[in-house]
Amino acid sequence: MSSEFDALPSPCYLLEAARLRENLQLIDRVQQASGCNIILALKGFAMWSAFPMVREYLSGCSASSYNEARLAKTHFGGDVHLYAPAYSEAEFPELLPLAERISFNSLSQWQRLGDQAIAAGKSCGLRVNPAIDEVAIDLYNPCHSQSRLGISVEQAAQDLPAGIEGLHVHALCESHADATSRLIQAMEEKFARWLPNLKWCNLGGGHLMTRQGYDVDGLIETLKGFRQRHPHLDIMLEPGSAIAWDSGPLVATVLDLIERGGIAIALLDVSATAHMPDVLEMPYRAEVRHGGKPGSRPYTYRLTGPTCLAGDIIGDYAFDHPLQIGERLIFEDMIHYTMVKTTQFNGVPHPAIAIRHEQGEIEVIRQFSYDDYERRLS
Numbered sequence: 090m091s092s093e094f095d096a097l098p099s100p101c102y103l104l105e106a107a108r109l110r111e112n113l114q115l116i117d118r119v120q121q122a123s124g125c126n127i128i129l130a131l132k133g134f135a136m137w138s139a140f141p142m143v144r145e146y147l148s149g150c151s152a153s154s155y156n157e158a159r160l161a162k163t164h165f166g167g168d169v170h171l172y173a174p175a176y177s178e179a180e181f182p183e184l185l186p187l188a189e190r191i192s193f194n195s196l197s198q199w200q201r202l203g204d205q206a207i208a209a210g211k212s213c214g215l216r217v218n219p220a221i222d223e224v225a226i227d228l229y230n231p232c233h234s235q236s237r238l239g240i241s242v243e244q245a246a247q248d249l250p251a252g253i254e255g256l257h258v259h260a261l262c263e264s265h266a267d268a269t270s271r272l273i274q275a276m277e278e279k280f281a282r283w284l285p286n287l288k289w290c291n292l293g294g295g296h297l298m299t300r301q302g303y304d305v306d307g308l309i310e311t312l313k314g315f316r317q318r319h320p321h322l323d324i325m326l327e328p329g330s331a332i333a334w335d336s337g338p339l340v341a342t343v344l345d346l347i348e349r350g351g352i353a354i355a356l357l358d359v360s361a362t363a364h365m366p367d368v369l370e371m372p373y374r375a376e377v378r379h380g381g382k383p384g385s386r387p388y389t390y391r392l393t394g395p396t397c398l399a400g401d402i403i404g405d406y407a408f409d410h411p412l413q414i415g416e417r418l419i420f421e422d423m424i425h426y427t428m429v430k431t432t433q434f435n436g437v438p439h440p441a442i443a444i445r446h447e448q449g450e451i452e453v454i455r456q457f458s459y460d461d462y463e464r465r466l467s
Contacts, residue, residue, distance in 0.1 A: 093445075094417045098456055099342040100359045100440035104139060104424055107447045108336040112299040113146040116331065119298055119305060123312035126325040128170060130294045131157040133329020133425045137164040138444065138454050143332065149189075151291075151327040155180055158187035170291065170327065172216060172257055174237060176202055185209040192216050192257035192291070196240060199250060207252050212288065214255030215240055219275040221260055224295075228370060229262040242279045254288040256280060261295025263330055266308040269296055273315050289323040296326055299334040330425045338378070339364065339423035339440060343416045344395065352405075353390045355412050360394030361403045363434045365420065365427055368403055378419035380406035388412070396435040433462050 097103065120127045128149045137160060149168030150161035161169045171188035175195075181202050184191075191206050192214040193199040199215065206213050218239035224230035231238040239258070260272050272292065277284065284290070298305055316324055341359040348354065361368045368375055383389045386407035394401035403420075412418075431439055439457035446452060 093451060094340050094419065097340050097443060097451065098441040098453060099340055099417065100357075100364065100438070101340045101453075102337065102423060102428055102440050102442050103340060103451070104136060104333075104337040104442075104444045106139070106142065106444055109139060109333060110142060110447065112332060112334055112336060113143060115299055115305065116328070117146040119309055119312070122309045124316050124324075125312050126323065128168070128325060128327050129165070129332055130327045130329035131161060132429060133294070134333040135160060135429050136333075136424070136442065138442070140165045147332075151294075152188070155184055155187070158184060162187045170325075178202065181205060185211065190214060190255065190289070190291075192255070194237075194239060196244065196250065199253070203250075203252055212254045213252055214257050214289065214291065215250070215253055216257040216259070217245060217276075217280060218242070219258055219260055219272065219279055221271060221275045223260055223264055223268045223271065224262045226262075226371060232260045245280050245283060249283045249286050255290060256283065256287060257291040257293065259293030259295065261293065263297045263300070264295045265297070266304040266311060269308055270311045273311060277318070284319055284322070287322060289325065290319070291325050291327065293326070294328045294330075296328050297331050297334065298328070299331045333425040335422045337422075337424045337445070339420040339427065341418045341420060343412050343414050343418065346390075346412060346414060353388070355390045355392050356395060357392055357403070357418065358395055358438075359403075359420070359440065360396050360398075360401050360434070360437055362394065362396060362398050362401050363432045363437050364394075364440055365403070365423060366430050366432075367426055369400070374404055375423070376421040377406050378421055380408055380418075383407055392418070394437075396437055398434070433465065436462055 116127055128151055129143055129147050130151045132153055150165050151170045152158035152161050153173045158169055158171055169188045170190045172192040190212045194216050203213055216239040218232055218236055218241055220242055221232055261268050298308055341357045343355050344358055345356040383405040386409050388411050389407040390412055391405050392403040441453055441456045443451055443453045
């Protein structure tokens, strides 16, 4: 194992700045060639120590809460685009200074709060549900018939509400370019009567353009076609995963090795439920450096977390050598949708956060302590 990982605190998220820049350069190529604006979705990646680099390529952020909007305004600047499934009437006035564009999830929220937004000089939009089936996993599918997210196609049969300037749609999840094409087709078919009277259209996230094999040129042509058909629209995308895709690992340490029921078990200092929750929620199989599928190599272990949750299980992995207590394991692609979703369930320590700068040196940006745990409670 490389000594650079041995020198890190454990557990630790390690952002590879060079990989982040590669992603941003590709994303910038898409926005330059297509004429669309691309902004950062904070729900996927909110590591604000990396914002200076992101700001070189992207003009703003999308936020879905007061905390996200304030983080964007404080550490990123630029335009903040705000959407939430429901706004608190008590909190809404505090949101207004933080955002340039505000999207409403329902006509009732628009009717109650829209006047405040317009009086504050905000450009207002509605989130719509195009009722397309592009996401197989219900947990991440915002477009099923009973979804609480966005107004329905049937509601869009009425006239565009006065004061609405944009539409916001989110229908994809780690999707390919052909899904974006189908999304745009659905928008043009189902919201045709509204599009001519709008100023902007936000195509949301889920456009995983930085994944290997993604048809980037196809996406560019699709977006260019949409702009050509609707030259009056400011068209934007707000990817989350694509920004930080494959931009760094989560470093872990083996704490103990036991055997139960004929299975070798490695207990680690990282938790599926607390530090990589999508492993359980989606679920998906995290990639471990130098690890393979069970039985593909001589030594197979069940990798598990340190919490008391019985199901805190990362998965079964095979290695070329027997694991040792104190050995470092590297979980790949752990920068997006991890730090923004972590918990301190059971009091487990939050992983440290580090950056490998483009020149090669590693800097530990933050380590967490008991004080962080205590401050979350009362």
